[in-house]
Amino acid sequence: MSGAGSIRYKGGLVNLDKGMISRDIFTSQQVYEDELERIFPRSWLFVGHESQVPEPGDYILARMAEESVIFNRDRHGKLHVFLNNCRHRGMRVCRYDKGNSTKFACPFHAWVFNDEGALVGVPKMDSAYHNELDKSQWGLIEARVYSYRGYVFACWDEAAPDFETSIGDLRFYFDDYCELPDGTYGDWEAFGGIFKWRVPCNWKWGAENFSGDYYHNPSHASVDAVVLSPAGVKGRHTYDNITRKREVELLNICVWPEGHTARGQLFAENYEYLPTYQEMAVVEDYFRDCYNKRQSLRGEKARFFGHGGTIFPNVSFSNGVQSMGSWHPNGPNETQVWRIFLVPKEAPDEVKDVLRHYVIRYQGPSGLTEQDDMENWGSAHEGSRGTIARRYDYPYTMGMGHESKGWSEEWLGGEVYVTENVSEQNQRAYYERWADLMEHPPTAPQLRDTAAAAE
Amino acid sequence: MDGAPNQSLMDALLLRYEVEQFFNHEAELLDSRQFEAWLDLLAEDIRYWMPLTRNQEFGKWQDQHTRAGKDLNWFDEGKFELEQRVKQIMTGLHWAEEPVSRTCHMVSNLQVDDGGDGTVETRCRFLVYRNRTETETDFFVGKRHDTLRRDADGFKIAAREIYLDQSVLLAKNLTIFF
Numbered sequence: 113m114s115g116a117g118s119i120r121y122k123g124g125l126v127n128l129d130k131g132m133i134s135r136d137i138f139t140s141q142q143v144y145e146d147e148l149e150r151i152f153p154r155s156w157l158f159v160g161h162e163s164q165v166p167e168p169g170d171y172i173l174a175r176m177a178e179e180s181v182i183f184n185r186d187r188h189g190k191l192h193v194f195l196n197n198c199r200h201r202g203m204r205v206c207r208y209d210k211g212n213s214t215k216f217a218c219p220f221h222a223w224v225f226n227d228e229g230a231l232v233g234v235p236k237m238d239s240a241y242h243n244e245l246d247k248s249q250w251g252l253i254e255a256r257v258y259s260y261r262g263y264v265f266a267c268w269d270e271a272a273p274d275f276e277t278s279i280g281d282l283r284f285y286f287d288d289y290c291e292l293p294d295g296t297y298g299d300w301e302a303f304g305g306i307f308k309w310r311v312p313c314n315w316k317w318g319a320e321n322f323s324g325d326y327y328h329n330p331s332h333a334s335v336d337a338v339v340l341s342p343a344g345v346k347g348r349h350t351y352d353n354i355t356r357k358r359e360v361e362l363l364n365i366c367v368w369p370e371g372h373t374a375r376g377q378l379f380a381e382n383y384e385y386l387p388t389y390q391e392m393a394v395v396e397d398y399f400r401d402c403y404n405k406r407q408s409l410r411g412e413k414a415r416f417f418g419h420g421g422t423i424f425p426n427v428s429f430s431n432g433v434q435s436m437g438s439w440h441p442n443g444p445n446e447t448q449v450w451r452i453f454l455v456p457k458e459a460p461d462e463v464k465d466v467l468r469h470y471v472i473r474y475q476g477p478s479g480l481t482e483q484d485d486m487e488n489w490g491s492a493h494e495g496s497r498g499t500i501a502r503r504y505d506y507p508y509t510m511g512m513g514h515e516s517k518g519w520s521e522e523w524l525g526g527e528v529y530v531t532e533n534v535s536e537q538n539q540r541a542y543y544e545r546w547a548d549l550m551e552h553p554p555t556a557p558q559l560r561d562t563a564a565a566a567e
Numbered sequence: 568m569d570g571a572p573n574q575s576l577m578d579a580l581l582l583r584y585e586v587e588q589f590f591n592h593e594a595e596l597l598d599s600r601q602f603e604a605w606l607d608l609l610a611e612d613i614r615y616w617m618p619l620t621r622n623q624e625f626g627k628w629q630d631q632h633t634r635a636g637k638d639l640n641w642f643d644e645g646k647f648e649l650e651q652r653v654k655q656i657m658t659g660l661h662w663a664e665e666p667v668s669r670t671c672h673m674v675s676n677l678q679v680d681d682g683g684d685g686t687v688e689t690r691c692r693f694l695v696y697r698n699r700t701e702t703e704t705d706f707f708v709g710k711r712h713d714t715l716r717r718d719a720d721g722f723k724i725a726a727r728e729i730y731l732d733q734s735v736l737l738a739k740n741l742t743i744f745f
Binding site for chain 2: 340480
């Protein structure tokens with residue numbers, strides 16, 4: 113379907129045969145409006161972690177693209193994601209960032225919905241509606257919900273593949289992220305509070321940066337000159353004092369055609385634990401034990417050390433600081449970033465405290481590292497807007513033709529593409545998926561059957 | 568009435584004057600980017616804390632701020648961590664502060680309570696204006712609760728609680744000091 117004024121994405125704004133991408137993908141209002149129709153309603157979007165709603169009745173407000181949603185656990189323990197929007201006139205039925213409630217009442221005309229989304233109260237049902245309103249048809253609009261190891265995603269599209277199909281071969285790398293430090297699967301716990309802030313740039317700058325931009329490391333020279341790592345030495349990563357780092361290459365991993373990306377390192381065989389938290393015995397013991405347990409559990413696979421990545425389209429996971437950061441679109445020229453941080457639930461309090469201090473100094477608006485990232489994105493975004501500047505596409509050519517399918521180590525996961533060291537392979541995979549979705553408008557408006565959803 | 572000044576009122580005025588002078592001096596150091604001198608005003612064991620702020624339902628308004636020591640906060644640091652922030656800025660390579668921010672720190676509505684044990688509890692409102700590059704402008708407005716400790720040189724800031732009245736942070740970063 114290509115009507116007048118429609119934009120050509122595949123081979124047009126995104127020309128991956130040549131590795132060229134138009135600046136318009138970041139700044140054009142029409143591109144942005146297409147994204148709101150073609151990318152977000154068809155993708156699984158991250159809404160939160162189960163530990164944010166541990167008890168029946170718990171809810172938090174989350175966000176899918178530009179819209180507010182309620183992420184709750186109903187009184188029976190089931191997770192839901194509802195559009196936070198009254199079916200009568202659209203007002204938010206929940207206006208608190210978190211709480212515990214089995215009812216959501218709209219302040220405007222007092223329609224009341226329960227924790228399963230059903231419309232349960234309509235004032236003047238007799239005298240004004242003459243009992244002619246079928247309440248079963250007017251429940252809250254509910255998204256599909258899937259909890260993957262406690263990380264909760266939602267999707268508006270009934271026709272989209274299920275979540276596990278949709279993450280594809282990212283599974284190995286997202287599983288690695290979901291593992292506790294000791295290599296087992298267990299409970300993570302989100303710290304209270306969600307970082308929420310605005311960045312004056314398109315939402316894709318953050319997604320692209322976290323997908324695999326090792327090339328931008330020089331922009332972090334100032335933080336690498338001070339002590340950020342809890343190891344108490346110069347550098348920003350917990351592993352910056354680990355000499356083995358020099359023995360290994362950085363890895364860029366992309367999952368095609370889903371467009372997901374991951375980053376990591378492969379350590380030498382039988383690499384040894386290096387003391388990192390010597391000044392805090394409890395913390396040092398914890399991480400040493402975790403190292404030993406992970407080595408024996410995972411064997412050779414313990415050599416893989418994940419850094420993070422971006423799950424298409426707009427959530428980036430970071431290992432080490434264990435965060436999930438969503439790049440919410442807020443107009444073509446603004447991103448609202450929401451980020452949570454997690455710790456192993458059963459870790460000693462001392463460990464949680466060390467990690468808490470570390471993560472809030474690393475990422476986010478008060479984080480020593482991301483402050484410089486946001487300066488880069490905002491300035492690059494501004495530089496993408498000029499009449500003359502827009503005539504010149506950006507090169508995403510780095511490492512083109514040097515990608516390798518699969519791994520030299522066959523136990524490393526799945527049918528992925530891997531490039532060692534610094535490459536723009538991951539960005540190309542990300543934008544290829546983006547262009548695929550953008551090229552194909554939905555064929556019909558996709559309305560959720562809210563009566564069925566409420567059953 | 569013999570016209571003699573009320574001694575306790577005079578003491579309170581004097582203390583308030585001292586605290587005002589101290590905060591004005593501090594603002595001067597920050598706005599003139601004398602960050603190392605500013606660090607000297609902080610006690611070695613300072614706790615510098617800015618919680619997140621959330622929208623809470625009626626009756627739970629007291630939970631609007633995330634908890635110190637447990638939850639996410641915009642800042643929850645001691646002197647060592649603040650020193651690292653200053654060092655980062657002083658590299659000249661901290662791009663979020665290059666070109667540098669122009670700031671005006673304003674403090675008002677000062678309330679002062681003499682703790683009697685060498686400490687002074689203060690509450691105030693702050694307004695920090697920031698402008699940088701060409702049009703980048705932020706207003707940070709909120710409430711501050713400082714604990715000052717008297718020593719031979721005057722005051723040291725022993726604790727600073729900063730309540731920024733924003734739930735979604737409206738600025739893209741917090742590279743400045745409050």
